[in-house]
Amino acid sequence: MNIVVCVKQVPDTWSDRTLRASDNTLDRAAADAEINELDTYAIEEGLRLAEAHGGEVTFVSMGPERALESIRKALSMGGDKAVHLVDDALHGSDALGTSAVLAAVIGQIGFDLVILGSESTDARTGVLPAMLAERLGVPQLSYASKVEIDGTTITINRQADYGYDRVEATLPAVVSVVEKINEPRYPSFKGIMASKKKPVQTMSVADTGIDQAQVGLDGAACEVVTFAKRPARQAGTVVADEGAGGTKAADFLVSRKFI
């Protein structure tokens, strides 16, 4: 089975994240970089499925030079090889442009299964898995909290507000995962050493066959016009509970007309 796992490098959620004043895009220099946390569950699921059913795991990442750190990190968890889509022309791409180049690369690699996190912690649009399924013309099995494969049949639990749906399809498919699906492994020392020898192929937009006009800041179908830091909240009242904390809280709720 050919498994492709998409990996995105994002600013660490613990750090102060902001946009760049010059072009309103993510300020990558302002924050530490990490693998999008939800992608680590995608990596783990890909590795487990390959271990259970045999096959190769290829990581695909679109991002600047620095994203190579995240690719190496993924390879230190396991897997066979990676493709790094790196091109200045991609800077500022929106989800439409990103999904176009990713779909092109994934199509070139060939796949039975594409796995990715259900959303990224920076953009949080949550549209990429659906867009990839649409572009690749394969079933969309998103928000999976469980994945089972039997021959060419794949079944997932798709998380929903009311619980979950059992969803079935035939491979090839796109799967996106939620954080409760597994416990991502830590890279072992052996894994870290091995990752250094695993092949990482670099690709540009031209290599994907996608028209440059579709990607980057100029090709984006949306634009950020302005941004501003939100003002901090006004400090409120804090009381220590000396036996009447609950009563005082109720007083507050009355004063604000909640009860």
Place this chain on the structure above:
Amino acid sequence: MAEILVLADHEGETVKKVTLELVTLARRFGEAAVVWTGQGGEAAKDKLAEYGAAKVYIAQGSEYDDYVVAPKAELLAWLVGQRNPALVLLPSTAEGKEVGGRLAVKTGSGILTDVVGLSDDLTAEQLIFGGAINVSSKVRTGSPIIAIRPNAIVPEPAAGAAVVEPVDITISDQARQARVLERVVQQRGARPELTEASIVVSGGRGVGSADNMALIEKLADSLGAAVGASRAVTDAGWYPHQFQVGQTGKTVSPQLYVAVGISGAIQHRAGMQTSKTIMVVNKDPEAPIFELADFGVVGDLFKVVPQLVEEIGKRTS
């Protein structure tokens, strides 16, 4: 007047509040044309009329519920082709965004998600990085596809005709690839939905166990609130994941958010810090959640919460 397509979010014939919010917003830009998939549209039409829907397209085939997302996107793409709407509005829920994403690929239009406001020239307001930054964005290609965060718009009644127009298109095999075998409902009592609720009461690790989450539920019920949880709670399996608030959970923006036994890590704040009013119960005065509190009690939740529930009972009876 241009049509504004609004994808209805509904449970059978019950119209979800977010749908009425979208119809209210749509009226500002043109004729609100609701797109209803599956059953219940005829019964719901009066409600939609009350909020000013001019039209209701009803596509009542079962394929919209039997297959994941793709049939709805196909239907919307067909309507976009037929009606050339000025705008397509969707609820910014997991599914709403996915429908929008597929629609964007089909039509080549730009999509903006998690939008909390739209100005007259269609500039969209978003809050990013967990509510730390306000962003104004615009779609510059195609009929804009805008997913609106539930609870961001106040639904306002207005008379509408809600003329029903049945739509019967053939959904392609391509869109019938991910088949729903079974819907597993894990209800936790009849509470309002987390992202739509005007009051949310959330429990954190301080609650201590799955059984103790009953205390949070009790407080929530005394206020008619939804229940939320921190990731520490859902990771421990004390409460289901769909109730998680934060960076990798739901974003809520209720009138009142009550955080009980939650420290206020940046990733939790990401999901609740735009709430209008925030109340906190935590025994650690240094807990960062107090920075957001309009009212905070430093104390043991096992003493404070039962007293609060009792007091609410006294004052509302």
